[in-house]
Amino acid sequence: MKIAVYGLGYVGSTTMACLAEMGHEMVGTDPNPGKVELINAGKSPMVEPGLPEMLHKHRATGRIRATTDGREAFKDVDACLLCVGTPPAADGFVDQRVLEKVVLEIADLRLESGRTCPMLVRSTALPVVHQDILAKLEERLAGRQSPAYVVHPEFLREGNAIEDFFHPSKIVFGCSGSCGRQFCESLYPGIEAPVVFTDPLTAAVAKYADNCFHAVKVTFANEIGALCKSMGVDSRPVMDVFCLDTKLNISPVYFKPGFAYGGSCLGKDLAAMNTYGRRAGVKVPMLAHVEESNLAQIRAVAERIMATGTKSVGLFGLAFKERTDDLRDSPLVILGSLLDKAGVQIRIYDPAIYAVAYSGSHMAYALEHLPDLRRMISDNAPKVIGESDTIVISRSFPGLAWRDLPWRAGHSIMDLNGRLDLAGVDVPVTGLYW
Numbered sequence: 001m002k003i004a005v006y007g008l009g010y011v012g013s014t015t016m017a018c019l020a021e022m023g024h025e026m027v028g029t030d031p032n033p034g035k036v037e038l039i040n041a042g043k044s045p046m047v048e049p050g051l052p053e054m055l056h057k058h059r060a061t062g063r064i065r066a067t068t069d070g071r072e073a074f075k076d077v078d079a080c081l082l083c084v085g086t087p088p089a090a091d092g093f094v095d096q097r098v099l100e101k102v103v104l105e106i107a108d109l110r111l112e113s114g115r116t117c118p119m120l121v122r123s124t125a126l127p128v129v130h131q132d133i134l135a136k137l138e139e140r141l142a143g144r145q146s147p148a149y150v151v152h153p154e155f156l157r158e159g160n161a162i163e164d165f166f167h168p169s170k171i172v173f174g175c176s177g178s179c180g181r182q183f184c185e186s187l188y189p190g191i192e193a194p195v196v197f198t199d200p201l202t203a204a205v206a207k208y209a210d211n212c213f214h215a216v217k218v219t220f221a222n223e224i225g226a227l228c229k230s231m232g233v234d235s236r237p238v239m240d241v242f243c244l245d246t247k248l249n250i251s252p253v254y255f256k257p258g259f260a261y262g263g264s265c266l267g268k269d270l271a272a273m274n275t276y277g278r279r280a281g282v283k284v285p286m287l288a289h290v291e292e293s294n295l296a297q298i299r300a301v302a303e304r305i306m307a308t309g310t311k312s313v314g315l316f317g318l319a320f321k322e323r324t325d326d327l328r329d330s331p332l333v334i335l336g337s338l339l340d341k342a343g344v345q346i347r348i349y350d351p352a353i354y355a356v357a358y359s360g361s362h363m364a365y366a367l368e369h370l371p372d373l374r375r376m377i378s379d380n381a382p383k384v385i386g387e388s389d390t391i392v393i394s395r396s397f398p399g400l401a402w403r404d405l406p407w408r409a410g411h412s413i414m415d416l417n418g419r420l421d422l423a424g425v426d427v428p429v430t431g432l433y434w
């Protein structure tokens with residue numbers, strides 16, 4: 001296919017060279033004449049292993065050329081890849097000006113030529129930026145063409161970009177409609193990777209989730225490293241052991257948005273490390289704020305529930321997770337306590353807790369926060385539903401079918417879990433983060 005690349009920086013020039021290697025005919029455009037001249041001379045405008053060789057090779061095959069003229073680049077291409085910069089504005093937000101300008105210029109060229117040439121945006125931008133640009137694009141097109149606007153995030157690492165291009169961990173297309181999908185499907189012939197077609201906003205955030213996580217990972221390793229150093233421990237083997245665990249550590253486990261963490265170990269061990277750090281004068285700001293962030297999650301849920309004006313809440317689940325009666329540090333106990341203190345009537349359904357309410361070894365924590373727990377708790381789900389207006393569900397319960405419970409008008413559900421089977425339950429459901 002014939003493809004135009006707008007912006008010949010790290011992303012644009014690598015993408016252009018790699019797509020030429022795959023057999024596409026590429027034209028790059030950038031207002032910087034220095035970059036254009038270098039590419040047309042078969043040289044790389046930036047340092048990236050393998051890039052000079054590939055640009056040189058495909059200048060010779062004729063599959064690459066560059067121009068400072070965006071209009072000329074657009075001539076008879078099948079699609080445009082937008083790789084322009086989205087630098088931080090003064091307040092850290094995304095400066096969308098160049099991206100917006102290029103999108104609207106391409107829109108004008110599309111209207112002039114009558115070709116609905118898809119725009120694939122490789123530049124990184126937040127959903128609100130894409131929404132704003134998409135609205136302006138639609139206004140400019142005024143119904144004469146479909147937007148054919150695809151958010152196609154770039155996951156390559158500088159320094160490894162070419163290897164990553166040919167062996168990506170995923171390929172994501174966020175399409176604003178069906179227009180452009182066919183082009184996307186033929187863009188990377190022969191590349192083996194999971195291909196995700198989704199909406200533009202999901203695709204946009206997926207890129208930010210990755211980069212936030214990479215930043216968190218580096219910071220985490222360095223904070224553990226700093227604590228190790230102070231304890232006289234070599235952090236390298238520690239993190240080697242950490243990384244061996246692909247069941248719990250380097251895995252999808254604990255990556256589902258849901259309610260706060262709790263239980264007897266996470267908070268306790270985090271506190272021990274933080275207290276050690278404070279005493280030893282080791283600064284670990286990220287670890288030091290994890291508990292605060294976790295508490296903020298619980299408070300935010302309590303505030304959301306109270307903001308509905310509800311007078312009675314039925315908590316389904318009190319233990320910190322499924323298949324246990326352990327109440328230590330359970331975030332649901334804290335949630336119940338916050339609501340109780342605010343004067344909301346609390347009923348609780350958790351058969352495992354009900355069974356041990358008078359004998360359980362870990363009741364002290366729960367009773368400290370919910371002194372009336374034994375009056376609130378029940379093993380009768382219909383009764384709890386009957387006595388509550390708002391039902392807060394943190395997990396599923398074996399043998400309990402939600403649709404069979406005595407729902408009535410005025411009931412509402414807050415779902416803290418996100419994977420409950422609520423089919424057939426005819427009351428309003430609010431998801432925590434979905």
Ligand SMILES: NC(=O)c1ccc[n+]([C@@H]2O[C@H](COP(=O)([O-])OP(=O)(O)OC[C@H]3O[C@@H](n4cnc5c(N)ncnc54)[C@H](O)[C@@H]3O)[C@@H](O)[C@H]2O)c1
Nearest residue numbers: 006007008009010011030032083084085086123124154158
């Ligand atoms: N660098 C990376 O590793 C990386 C990885 C993933 C995503 N991204 C994202 O990709 C985008 C580009 O990043 P980059 O590092 O290649 O940026 P860059 O600054 O190296 O390149 C951007 C290029 O766009 C050009 N440009 C400016 N106005 C233009 C216009 N009107 N028409 C055409 N070109 C124009 C600039 O001259 C520049 O050469 C950014 O949104 C960035 O966040 C970068």
